[in-house]
Amino acid sequence: MTSEKPYVPAGASAVLEDTVVEARMPWSGRVARGEHLVLVDLEGQQAIDFLCFNADDPEERYHAPNTIKLQGNIYLGRGSVLWSVRARKMMTVVEDTCGGHDTIFGCCSFELDxxxxxxxxxxxxQQNFEAELARHGLGPTAVVPNINFFMRVPVETDGSAAIDDGWSKPGDHVDLRAEMDVLVVISNCPEALNPATGAAGPTPIRAIRYLP
Ligand SMILES: [Zn+2]
Known part of the structure; x- marks a missing residue:
């Protein structure tokens, strides 16, 4: 578990939370405007399914098509902005050691599998999201097409698409700056029937919230 760069910049003023999310489990947390959330793929090739909402008005939420249209690319990486359904900036990817994060394939569910x-x-x-969202008073319809950090979905010129082996190595991470007060809900993907969690299967991740 090595990383060429520290997860939290040396000049950061405070680490507010540092949580290891066990394999297959969800996590959620409020990230205030200006705070950062770092997601670390501790062992590599571990998809992190990610939703975010305006913390004070959860009907405003991450919107995949607005994000794709406004950046002109289906993959997320350093500099990407996560746009809301109301076309406002929710979070910005300020650091990313992996690249190519998926925006189109959504999440796994019992029924889909x-x-x-x-x-x-x-x-x-799907079931992780529903359970975690319920803790915040949100129902199953809040599970909208989500981001899959560290999941690789190549799209061919004929439109064919499938989950392929992830690019992430142990310790790869993304650093997201909140542009509004957001509620982040993630599922550390339990999918072991395709390459979403690599050959090793589901592994732990780490969520770090800090003040710059
Ligand atoms: Zn999954």
């Missing part, structure tokens, strides 16, 4: 694999994992992102 029944159809595509005829098998289930012990947990699934």
């Amino acid at each position: 029944d159809v595509r694999y005829g098998a289930r994992n012990p947990r699934a992102c």
Whole structure:
């Protein structure tokens, strides 16, 4: 578990939270405007399914099509802005050691895996999201097309697309700056039936919230 750069810049004034999210489990937290959230792929090739909401008005939420249209690219990386359904900036990716993060493939669910694999994992992102959102008074319809950090979905010129082996190495991370007060809800993906979690299967990640 090495990283060429520290997860939190040397000049940061305070680390507000530093949590290891165990394999297959969800996490959520409020990130105030100006604070940063770092997500670390501790062992590599671990998809992190990610949703965010205006903390004070959760009907305003991350919107994949606005994000894709306004940056003109389906992948997220350093400099990408996460745009809301009301076309306002929610978060900015200020650091990224991996690149190519997915915006289009959404999350896994028990029902989807029944159809595509005829098998289930012990947990699934849809169900993780629903359980975590319920803690904040939000229902299942709040699970909208999400970001998959550290998941690789190449799209060919004929439009064909599929999950491929992730690029992330142990310790790769993204650093997101909140542009408004946001509620972030993530599922540390439990999917072991495709390459979303690499050959090793689901592994822990780390969530660090800090003040610059
Ligand atoms: Zn998943």
